[in-house]
Ligand SMILES: Nc1ncnc2c1ncn2[C@@H]1O[C@H](COP(=O)(O)OP(=O)(O)O)[C@@H](O)[C@H]1O
């Protein structure tokens with residue numbers, strides 16, 4: 001995808017293309033699969049890196065690391081999981097993908113096969129990806145095209161839309177809210193934005209580290225963040241030479257540092273060498289926007305070079 005396309009709120013605008021239906025149709029009337037409707041789909045959903053340093057809860061970017069969910073209308077509920085989280089996630093209605101299918105309005109029987117590649121609780125948006133996959137699955141089973149409500153349904157689970165918008169739309173997203181309504185704009189990344197993620201073995205729950213954040217920050221830090229986050233949009237889409245300044249954060253990393261001191265150490269080492277780096281989402285993964293110089297000690301981290309995903313969630317009929 002090329003050009004500077006702003007996508008407001010819904011992958012019905014082009015980022016994700018499930019089977020066609022009426023865009024923007026309100027709440028689903030039919031809550032089970034219609035007779036004769038397609039009943040089996042493959043959902044492919046990208047991971048995401050949120051914040052990008054300065055854009056706490058406001059910036060996100062989709063990553064070329066994917067979970068796959070095969071979903072079919074069935075009797076009862078069956079859930080098969082392999083890969084990340086297979087030994088930990090529930091196999092009942094409390095499974096996150098199932099909860100998101102239900103939130104999208106599908107109430108019928110369900111068979112899920114989840115093949116997870118996005119590591120859990122590492123700051124790579126696994127929960128948002130699972131939620132977006134579930135919302136997309138629910139829409140597909142109802143014969144409904146993804147629309148502006150999909151972001152609302154997905155983002156409500158987490159209370160911030162940065163990860164969900166990235167997994168829905170792909171590319172770089174700017175997310176915000178107006179009252180109760182989540183909004184997002186999608187931008188194409190500059191081709192020189194090349195993410196590497198440093199993933200530690202240790203898990204860190206987003207909910208827990210959100211609890212480390214203060215209720216208020218100094219005005220000077222808020223002003224600093226506003227300038228850097230605005231710059232980050234320009235750096236990520238137009239001029240990556242500005243990424244070092246653009247990824248400097250004052251809103252969350254210093255407060256969360258006790259949860260992942262090794263991540264902050266490696267980020268500081270990288271930044272001192274002029275390499276843009278920040279905590280990915282709520283950590284503990286480090287996001288590096290460039291190559292990792294050999295003198296930086298990354299022992300204990302799984303180093304993965306990833307593409308930026310530009311498509312967002314995909315829905316493919318299987319029957
Ligand atoms: N594919 C999935 N299927 C079911 N539950 C999931 C899935 N991905 C994430 N989760 C749930 O979300 C939790 C991680 O969420 P969170 O702390 O927000 O971290 P992350 O940065 O990975 O999104 C997991 O421990 C698990 O309970």
Ligand SMILES: N[C@@H](CCOP(=O)(O)O)C(=O)O
Pocket residue numbers: 048050051056057058122123124125126127160162163206210252280281282283
């Ligand atoms: N803006 C959120 C992003 C959380 O991302 P995750 O991938 O760690 O779930 C935050 O910083 O809390």
